[in-house]
Amino acid sequence: MFLTKEEEGMLNGEYGLGVQRSMELLVKLGEAFDAEKMIMAQSAHIHCAISLDLLSELTEGAAQCRITTTTHPTPYPNLLDPVGCKRIGLPGNYDIYEFIHAGPWNKIEAIFKRLGYFLTYTCVPFYVGNLPKMGDVISWGGTSGAITATSMFSACGSRDSVPANVATSITGRAPYMGMAIKENRYAQVLVELDSLNNFTNADYGALGYYIGGKTGSKNVVISGLPQGLTLEQFRYLVSPMPVSGATNICHVVGVTPEARSLDEALGGRKPEEVITVGKDHIKEAVDRLTTADSDRVDLVKLGCPHCSIAELRNIASLLAGRKVHPNVRLFVATAKQIYVLAEAMGYVDVIKKAGGVFTNTCIGSQDPFNLLGPKLGVEIVATNSARSAHYSARTSGGEIKLLYGSTEQCIDAAITGRWRAT
Amino acid sequence: MKLKGHKINGGKVEGEAIVCSDAFSFLGDFDPTTGNCTIKSPELEGKSMIDKILVCPTGKGSSRGPLNTYRAMKLKKSPNAIVCIEAEPVLAAAAIVANMPMVDRLDKNPLEVIKTGDWVKVDGDNGIVEVIQ
Numbered sequence: 001m002f003l004t005k006e007e008e009g010m011l012n013g014e015y016g017l018g019v020q021r022s023m024e025l026l027v028k029l030g031e032a033f034d035a036e037k038m039i040m041a042q043s044a045h046i047h048c049a050i051s052l053d054l055l056s057e058l059t060e061g062a063a064q065c066r067i068t069t070t071t072h073p074t075p076y077p078n079l080l081d082p083v084g085c086k087r088i089g090l091p092g093n094y095d096i097y098e099f100i101h102a103g104p105w106n107k108i109e110a111i112f113k114r115l116g117y118f119l120t121y122t123c124v125p126f127y128v129g130n131l132p133k134m135g136d137v138i139s140w141g142g143t144s145g146a147i148t149a150t151s152m153f154s155a156c157g158s159r160d161s162v163p164a165n166v167a168t169s170i171t172g173r174a175p176y177m178g179m180a181i182k183e184n185r186y187a188q189v190l191v192e193l194d195s196l197n198n199f200t201n202a203d204y205g206a207l208g209y210y211i212g213g214k215t216g217s218k219n220v221v222i223s224g225l226p227q228g229l230t231l232e233q234f235r236y237l238v239s240p241m242p243v244s245g246a247t248n249i250c251h252v253v254g255v256t257p258e259a260r261s262l263d264e265a266l267g268g269r270k271p272e273e274v275i276t277v278g279k280d281h282i283k284e285a286v287d288r289l290t291t292a293d294s295d296r297v298d299l300v301k302l303g304c305p306h307c308s309i310a311e312l313r314n315i316a317s318l319l320a321g322r323k324v325h326p327n328v329r330l331f332v333a334t335a336k337q338i339y340v341l342a343e344a345m346g347y348v349d350v351i352k353k354a355g356g357v358f359t360n361t362c363i364g365s366q367d368p369f370n371l372l373g374p375k376l377g378v379e380i381v382a383t384n385s386a387r388s389a390h391y392s393a394r395t396s397g398g399e400i401k402l403l404y405g406s407t408e409q410c411i412d413a414a415i416t417g418r419w420r421a422t
Numbered sequence: 423m424k425l426k427g428h429k430i431n432g433g434k435v436e437g438e439a440i441v442c443s444d445a446f447s448f449l450g451d452f453d454p455t456t457g458n459c460t461i462k463s464p465e466l467e468g469k470s471m472i473d474k475i476l477v478c479p480t481g482k483g484s485s486r487g488p489l490n491t492y493r494a495m496k497l498k499k500s501p502n503a504i505v506c507i508e509a510e511p512v513l514a515a516a517a518i519v520a521n522m523p524m525v526d527r528l529d530k531n532p533l534e535v536i537k538t539g540d541w542v543k544v545d546g547d548n549g550i551v552e553v554i555q
Contacts, residue, residue: 025515025518025519028431028518029511029514029515029518031429032429032430032431032509032514032518032524033509033511033514047485047486049486049489050489051489051492051493053492053496054489054492054519141485141486142485143485158511159485159510159511159512160485160511160512161485161486161487161488161511161512161515161516162485162486162488162489163488163489163492163515163518163519164511164515165485177511178511246482365484
């Protein structure tokens with residue numbers, strides 16, 4: 001593998017032990033996948049589940065990270081709204097989460113800070129100062145952020161691991177492989193939509209969940225979605241794809257910068273496969289995500305990925321002057337930075353007065369209710385997130401039953417305590 | 423039987439094979455505190471993977487998988503090596519951070535020629551896997 005003088009120096013230890021170990025890891029990874037060289041990376045995003053010993057090993061002696069680096073949600077639910085979290089049964093005692101970290105959290109956070117990682121603690125780094133542009137090489141933990149950045153902004157984020165994310169933040173380099181190579185980005189499977197319109201967020205999520213399940217690790221292009229697709233809608237669409245499948249990039253013709261036309265997304269070639277998706281397929285995905293067979297709802301969760309300010313405004317307007325049913329917990333996840341803005345706008349007050357509880361933890365794969373739910377009387381959970389529904393069903397070992405639908409359906413269930421199908 | 427393949431991570435090691443027919447994730451399919459396999463199947467669930475040679479098609483799942491092999495290595499509960507059909511970056515990193523030799527792209531399908539319980543020698547540096555029944 002070709003290395004520049006500076007990269008050789010990193011590998012030989014001229015920049016300290018942490019940089020050396022990080023470069024060793026990246027060189028081994030690059031060589032395993034026949035990468036010819038290292039390239040400059042522009043952005044990293046770090047999962048908080050990294051253990052203190054591994055983080056220390058990869059960063060020892062490094063004064064600062066070399067590129068813009070943000071951090072993923074912590075496993076602690078009660079950082080934004082400790083009073084609300086206590087009320088719905090989530091303990092303030094961090095010890096129960098020790099098994100995730102294998103190390104004291106304050107020491108991990110101190111290293112993050114020393115390195116200049118922005119303590120964003122969110123899965124939507126592009127909302128809080130880590131916004132890649134077309135062609136930027138990114139090494140991001142969290143598949144929802146990575147597929148959104150790669151597909152909506154045409155950044156180069158590949159399927160990657162937490163240690164590699166740290167190594168790239170410390171060295172500013174990534175092996176030249178995966179999505180950084182233009183040839184690897186062209187769409188292989190064309191998805192055509194059959195008489196689908198008036199999509200809710202839940203329809204976008206179900207569509208993405210269905211497509212991921214059908215296409216595995218193949219690159220996707222969707223033709224026929226509205227050109228005015230918002231970032232929220234785009235996130236609902238692509239976030240479930242790496243969960244039901246292993247998608248790296250999903251081109252949306254007319255939205256993805258490198259997919260101005262179908263032909264451009266396909267690189268001028270014919271698709272390997274064409275899939276047509278209609279109403280029945282959306283229903284099939286919704287049925288797969290729905291594992292509850294009762295209309296009772298114990299918990300409603302919104303914000304996987306974390307809610308944007310526009311979503312919080314929508315939730316606040318749906319809740320204004322109403323009250324969450326006494327038997328239901330309403331759990332809303334967002335970034336602290338967005339929460340502060342929502343507070344200034346009065347949305348936080350409206351949602352809290354109605355009985356909603358805020359968190360900036362992960363309410364998908366690491367949702368505290370996935371493990372604690374049954375002990376707290378939470379068995380049936382409603383959500384507008386296909387990603388979160390999928391993970392809750394699995395990480396709870398099937399003990400949590402799911403209901404899946406639009407934000408409006410979810411809020412209605414939070415107020416009435418009952419799920420109403422559309 | 424000697425199989426020739428492609429180096430993912432170097433080092434020489436040997437051990438008993440544990441064959442998993444589906445794509446493997448060290449987050450979900452493995453418990454780093456016990457070293458046991460957690461795949462819900464009669465052949466695999468609860469079986470120790472400590473010092474074993476994991477044979478699987480490829481990797482899948484969470485980017486956190488390598489955190490678990492690293493932790494298992496510290497607790498001396500990790501497998502010894504990985505042999506797979508085609509590696510992907512998360513499974514490769516799981517091997518690299520835990521110093522496990524790993525080989526892929528062999529001239530024969532390892533899932534067809536290696537059975538659970540076979541003694542397997544892995545030479546990661548040269549990409550060679552030797553199966554001793």
